[in-house]
Amino acid sequence: MPIKPHTRITLKMIAQKAGVSVGTVDRALNNRAGINEESKQLVLSVAKTLGYKPNRLASALSRKRVVKIGMLYPDRPTDFYYDIDAGINMAAEELHDFGIMLEKIRYSPQDATGADTCLAALDLQSFDGFAVNAAGSFETRHFDRIAGAGIPVITFNTDAPESKRLFYIGNHSRESGRLGGEILDMILRGEGSVTVIGNFAQSMPFLERFSGFFEYLQLSASTLRVIPCIECRSDPMLAADGLKNLLTQTPDIRGVFCVGHSGTVGAINALKELGRRDIHIVGYDVTRQTADALREGWCDALLYQEPFDQGYQAARLLARHIIENWTPERAYLYLDTHVVLRSNLDSYLNRNARVYGNMRRDG
Amino acid sequence: MPIKPHTRITLKMIAQKAGVSVGTVDRALNNRAGINEESKQLVLSVAKTLGYKPNRLASALSRKRVVKIGMLYPDRPTDFYYDIDAGINMAAEELHDFGIMLEKIRYSPQDATGADTCLAALDLQSFDGFAVNAAGSFETRHFDRIAGAGIPVITFNTDAPESKRLFYIGNHSRESGRLGGEILDMILRGEGSVTVIGNFAQSMPFLERFSGFFEYLQLSASTLRVIPCIECRSDPMLAADGLKNLLTQTPDIRGVFCVGHSGTVGAINALKELGRRDIHIVGYDVTRQTADALREGWCDALLYQEPFDQGYQAARLLARHIIENWTPERAYLYLDTHVVLRSNLDSYLNRNARVYGNMRRDG
DNA sequence: ATGAAAGCGCTAACAC
DNA sequence: GTGTTAGCGCTTTCAT
Numbered sequence A, B: 001m002p003i004k005p006h007t008r009i010t011l012k013m014i015a016q017k018a019g020v021s022v023g024t025v026d027r028a029l030n031n032r033a034g035i036n037e038e039s040k041q042l043v044l045s046v047a048k049t050l051g052y053k054p055n056r057l058a059s060a061l062s063r064k065r066v067v068k069i070g071m072l073y074p075d076r077p078t079d080f081y082y083d084i085d086a087g088i089n090m091a092a093e094e095l096h097d098f099g100i101m102l103e104k105i106r107y108s109p110q111d112a113t114g115a116d117t118c119l120a121a122l123d124l125q126s127f128d129g130f131a132v133n134a135a136g137s138f139e140t141r142h143f144d145r146i147a148g149a150g151i152p153v154i155t156f157n158t159d160a161p162e163s164k165r166l167f168y169i170g171n172h173s174r175e176s177g178r179l180g181g182e183i184l185d186m187i188l189r190g191e192g193s194v195t196v197i198g199n200f201a202q203s204m205p206f207l208e209r210f211s212g213f214f215e216y217l218q219l220s221a222s223t224l225r226v227i228p229c230i231e232c233r234s235d236p237m238l239a240a241d242g243l244k245n246l247l248t249q250t251p252d253i254r255g256v257f258c259v260g261h262s263g264t265v266g267a268i269n270a271l272k273e274l275g276r277r278d279i280h281i282v283g284y285d286v287t288r289q290t291a292d293a294l295r296e297g298w299c300d301a302l303l304y305q306e307p308f309d310q311g312y313q314a315a316r317l318l319a320r321h322i323i324e325n326w327t328p329e330r331a332y333l334y335l336d337t338h339v340v341l342r343s344n345l346d347s348y349l350n351r352n353a354r355v356y357g358n359m360r361r362d363g
Numbered sequence C: 001a002t003g004a005a006a007g008c009g010c011t012a013a014c015a016c
Numbered sequence D: 001g002t003g004t005t006a007g008c009g010c011t012t013t014c015a016t
Helices: A011-018 A022-029 A037-050 A056-062 A078-096 A114-121 A140-148 A173-188 A204-219 A236-249 A261-274 A288-296 A307-324 A342-348 B011-018 B022-029 B037-050 B056-062 B078-096 B114-121 B140-148 B173-188 B204-219 B236-249 B261-274 B288-296 B307-324 B342-348
Strands: A067-074 A100-107 A129-132 A153-156 A168-171 A193-198 A225-231 A253-258 A280-284 A301-304 A332-335 A338-340 B067-074 B100-107 B129-132 B153-156 B168-171 B193-198 B225-231 B253-258 B280-284 B301-304 B332-335 B338-340
Touching (some): A022 A037, A056 A307, A056 B056, A067 A078, A078 A307, A114 A140, A129 A140, A129 A307, A140 A153, A168 A173, A173 A204, A173 A280, A173 A301, A173 B173, A193 A204, A193 A236, A193 A261, A225 A236, A236 A253, A236 A261, A261 A288, A280 A288, A288 A301, A288 A342, A307 A332, A338 A342, B011 B022, B067 B078, B067 B307, B078 B100, B129 B307, B153 B307, B173 B204, B173 B253, B173 B301, B193 B204, B193 B236, B193 B261, B204 B225, B225 B236, B236 B253, B253 B261, B261 B288, B288 B301, B288 B342, B307 B332, B338 B342
Parallel strands (some): A129 A153, A153 A168, A168 A332, A253 A280, B067 B100, B067 B129, B129 B153, B153 B168, B193 B253, B253 B280, B280 B301
């Protein structure tokens, strides 16, 4: 192990070259008050010619203030939020050293006032930012109020585009719907009828997936016939019953597109009950139930939304905004929607444990 | 919603509670020499009850030594390594603050002695580790020698399982081959003949993808007939000619599985030339050529290997091993193989620029 | 074997 | 408006 001097441009070096003190350099470089324009320009130009790169570490270490970020997301369904939560945990660990603390605030999406109560109870002033999963019946005006107070708010997993949130990170729901249409069309080769199990009342992403699905069929001039869809309201039972009903009325249904996890589970159960392996399901999210069904052939493809990454990146990016005053060029940061088939299912089960999980420190 | 105070356990606190000095605590915690067993155990137990978590930042900041990591990977095909390179750049930037320096060492995979020459020219002793993309005709004994000298070596993107490398991070080639089989089978519904365009002489992953493809057809009892395959030796022209030849002899070919990027490009060109939109291609890697073909319907699906992440994670994980003495539980860290279809193609084009690119600091 | 002390690069508080 | 200085938590060196 060689001992090499660390040649790095420091504030001190800039100060020396510019003939000022580190304090002044700091003020210039960080846009702080109490410096006159001339010195500022001087310092800035010296820093530039020297090729100065700030050292986030030293900065974080010396910062007295602890940055506190509120992570606001539903407490269920447990399956789905388990992965988001894991991603947040990972980010929390990485950010901890930087003096950034993540505080999880779970709300109940079923309870219309749950999130509101949560927010009301919080001492907003003690937070430096919020990352919000705007699922369920969340009142966006709440975080408009927060954003209005100068505390940055971003959304993840589910957006609230009409709100004052800074940016969104998550999936492109419409695109994933198109993907669902493409896969179902590929499987069925445009023959027969399909139906959609929706969850539209619950929140926008579901509606967007549905739109995307239609969009694909439209664009590709698919010959698939779409039968009026079923609403499942996040209840697998309703989805199952609805599908069974529909099948008695319309026996030529060949495929089902489920815009959400509960609908997928319901549809799978219905087909199992009826023993209909000839009907093809394209659904959402990899959980034990859907994974088993995929493996056993009750389902053909699952669209996977990288929940782990959503939590992880949301925390990281918001932290970055707060610490470095960084903002993305676009207000939408889309993560990929993954196609999970039988052959790559194993990769997605416990995927985080595989790679990221191992990346956690031993202690 | 507990409000946890950000109380950080420091060496000082442990020292105080254990009645020793910070120096001793440091020695105990980091297995350094010059401490007697009793004090060590005492410190360790105090640290444990206090729930001590080391602060990587302070550690990196105070460390005098600069850690140098050699990233060894081919210089072409440019398209493919552009993304790996981008991932490495991102890692380099993140790691820079931690006093970790990445040095890129590009070798020419065509030139049998290219990598060897590279390695011979290096001052091995000045490196703290190597991450190697063991593609092409790379002589694994070279990095066996390095590993033998106590310098950790990991592989990424392409493994060398028989070598002394510490662990591998990249894709599961056989699984991706199975995925290719599944998709082609799904498209063709087991009807007709398919062929495989190989690149087997080049390196193991290609052979593994091929095995996986067969494995799937076998396991699923697919009725697809596989016609003896074409070898393309990384040359799209050879692939195109081979396919055109085969098609004159065996007109009922309905699908083509290409185990590598060059084969995919060649097959696409052949079909374009023949105007055969009825033949389905499943290939590898998203580049301008394959993306255009997918969009225009000359190709049905692309398997994407997350090159960006491969470079990024390889650097991060090796750094972690060197700095924190962390080692993964398994020697294989698999990243997902993504299925790219028309509907989600846009997500994959410039995907790194979209999210990660934006994450880079402004300067 | 152990303690004391000097930084690493930066921030923030205080003095001028 | 500017300079000075005391840390942040850790590593490393030098005494003891």
